[in-house]
Amino acid sequence: MGQTCAAGRGLSRRAGAGHHCSPVRFQIPPAVSSWLYIFAWVGVLADQLGGIRIAGDAAGLATMLFLLIEFPRQRRYAQALFLTLLGVGLVGVALSAHPWPLFIAACRRAGGYAAFFLALGLLRDAAETSRLVRRCGEHLVAQPPGRRYLALAGGGMLFGVILSYGVIDLFGAMVARANTLAAAGGSAQIQAFRARRMMMAVFRGFALMNCWNPLGIMTGVVFTAFPAAPMRALLPIGLLAAFGMYGLGWLEDRMTSAGFATTGATRPATVERWTVHLRIFALVVGVTVASELATVVFGVQLVTGVTVVVPIVGVVWMAVQTWRFGPPAMMGVLRRRLQRFRVRVPSFRGEATVLGASGFMAVALGGALPPEGFGPVAAFLPAVMVPMLVPLILVVTGQLGFSPIAIVALIGAAVPDPGALGLAPAVLAFGCMMGWGVGIGMTALSASAITTARWAGADPWTVTAVWNTRYTILVLMLAWAAILAMYFLWPA
Numbered sequence: 001m002g003q004t005c006a007a008g009r010g011l012s013r014r015a016g017a018g019h020h021c022s023p024v025r026f027q028i029p030p031a032v033s034s035w036l037y038i039f040a041w042v043g044v045l046a047d048q049l050g051g052i053r054i055a056g057d058a059a060g061l062a063t064m065l066f067l068l069i070e071f072p073r074q075r076r077y078a079q080a081l082f083l084t085l086l087g088v089g090l091v092g093v094a095l096s097a098h099p100w101p102l103f104i105a106a107c108r109r110a111g112g113y114a115a116f117f118l119a120l121g122l123l124r125d126a127a128e129t130s131r132l133v134r135r136c137g138e139h140l141v142a143q144p145p146g147r148r149y150l151a152l153a154g155g156g157m158l159f160g161v162i163l164s165y166g167v168i169d170l171f172g173a174m175v176a177r178a179n180t181l182a183a184a185g186g187s188a189q190i191q192a193f194r195a196r197r198m199m200m201a202v203f204r205g206f207a208l209m210n211c212w213n214p215l216g217i218m219t220g221v222v223f224t225a226f227p228a229a230p231m232r233a234l235l236p237i238g239l240l241a242a243f244g245m246y247g248l249g250w251l252e253d254r255m256t257s258a259g260f261a262t263t264g265a266t267r268p269a270t271v272e273r274w275t276v277h278l279r280i281f282a283l284v285v286g287v288t289v290a291s292e293l294a295t296v297v298f299g300v301q302l303v304t305g306v307t308v309v310v311p312i313v314g315v316v317w318m319a320v321q322t323w324r325f326g327p328p329a330m331m332g333v334l335r336r337r338l339q340r341f342r343v344r345v346p347s348f349r350g351e352a353t354v355l356g357a358s359g360f361m362a363v364a365l366g367g368a369l370p371p372e373g374f375g376p377v378a379a380f381l382p383a384v385m386v387p388m389l390v391p392l393i394l395v396v397t398g399q400l401g402f403s404p405i406a407i408v409a410l411i412g413a414a415v416p417d418p419g420a421l422g423l424a425p426a427v428l429a430f431g432c433m434m435g436w437g438v439g440i441g442m443t444a445l446s447a448s449a450i451t452t453a454r455w456a457g458a459d460p461w462t463v464t465a466v467w468n469t470r471y472t473i474l475v476l477m478l479a480w481a482a483i484l485a486m487y488f489l490w491p492a
Contacts, residue, residue: 060107156205172455211437225412229429366413387431394439
């Protein structure tokens with residue numbers, strides 16, 4: 001401190017100006033955050049694979065410390081969300097008869113959610129630099145208008161599995177390159193309309209991916225909220241429902257574009273064939289199968305299997321990408337890639353905040369509630385109304401900026417025993433899956449909506465509440481029909 005002030009006084013004398021010495025603000029280096037987050041991932045795996053409970057406790061505390069260190073670097077919305085969720089959780093801890101054990105349990109859940117996302121981040125990092133992924137995206141963007149929605153929405157669903165919301169940036173950049181003013185026949189109106197249609201297709205496909213993705217955050221949150229629900233059986237049903245919503249999206253897109261003339265507009269050329277996507281499809285299937293095998297070998301849950309397998313696949317994918325440098329240089333390139341990923345880890349602070357703080361709040365608040373949660377209140381409703389209300393709740397709370405992560409986690413804490421309401425856990429979990437896919441399309445402050453709006457040249461509220469309203473009504477009705485069918489086909 002003294003040396004800094006002295007140096008400043010010397011500099012000011014040389015400059016001939018006065019100098020006011022102010023205290024140097026202490027900042028924790030980002031490397032500390034990186035290692036804290038990585039330690040949390042290792043601790044979670046040591047707990048879930050090796051049964052070392054103290055490692056899980058340490059991982060939870062490391063996660064919360066990571067969130068606190070990164071708090072000053074967060075966006076204001078993320079800061080407000082963190083304080084809200086943490087505050088609600090701490091109220092639950094304070095009201096509990098055993099506050100310290102509940103606090104530790106809440107931190108453990110935060111660590112588990114955050115570790116799951118970090119594992120997915122390594123796969124996303126490998127996908128972002130893949131030439132194959134770019135070739136696939138360029139092929140989808142180049143489809144004719146009649147097939148473009150189906151291609152881009154399908155691409156959003158498939159590539160969203162490995163890229164998360166990074167798929168929107170990937171396709172957004174391709175759309176911007178392809179959708180030039182010249183390609184629109186010199187019409188700025190056609191150019192803007194094209195951007196809207198293509199980006200909404202990707203956005204909706206990404207949202208639908210959340211109905212069934214075995215490697216997504218949705219699966220981890222819903223499974224931990226309703227551990228008795230058979231997620232392996234529910235995910236294929238969710239995929240089937242997502243395909244129905246996919247068709248409704250195409251129908252709505254055709255209705256929206258009817259009568260809008262695009263004479264004179266051209267589309268980019270492509271030499272790729274549809275077979276170019278087979279390797280990406282094989283990768284997604286391979287990761288899912290490998291995760292399933294990990295659950296059998298280690299005797300763990302699917303969420304843990306994904307947390308173990310996905311980083312391994314990400315590193316192998318990076319190694320394949322560096323193979324062209326030759327074996328001698330490959331290891332050096334791969335090492336630098338992993339070092340860059342470690343440097344990027346603090347940038348995951350936004351997602352880690354939503355995940356970690358939501359998990360903390362759910363456990364802390366749930367532990368303070370009576371054992372039956374809000375079950376007695378919900379008991380006044382017909383049993384089928386409870387899961388059917390979930391998509392509507394997620395749509396409404398999405399308008400307020402709340403992520404489905406926090407709301408689904410809270411629903412799990414509020415309804416710990418769906419059987420007491422005459423519901424099979426599978427039905428309520430399925431309602432959350434459907435609601436997640438529908439609700440994320442109406443969450444204006446989500447990363448996916450903000451990214452879509454940037455590439456479409458609009459604001460997030462226009463993307464969700466204006467452009468997506470009619471589509472949301474259609475898929476909400478389909479979600480209700482699917483939940484109703486599940487209620488009758490899957491009795492308590």
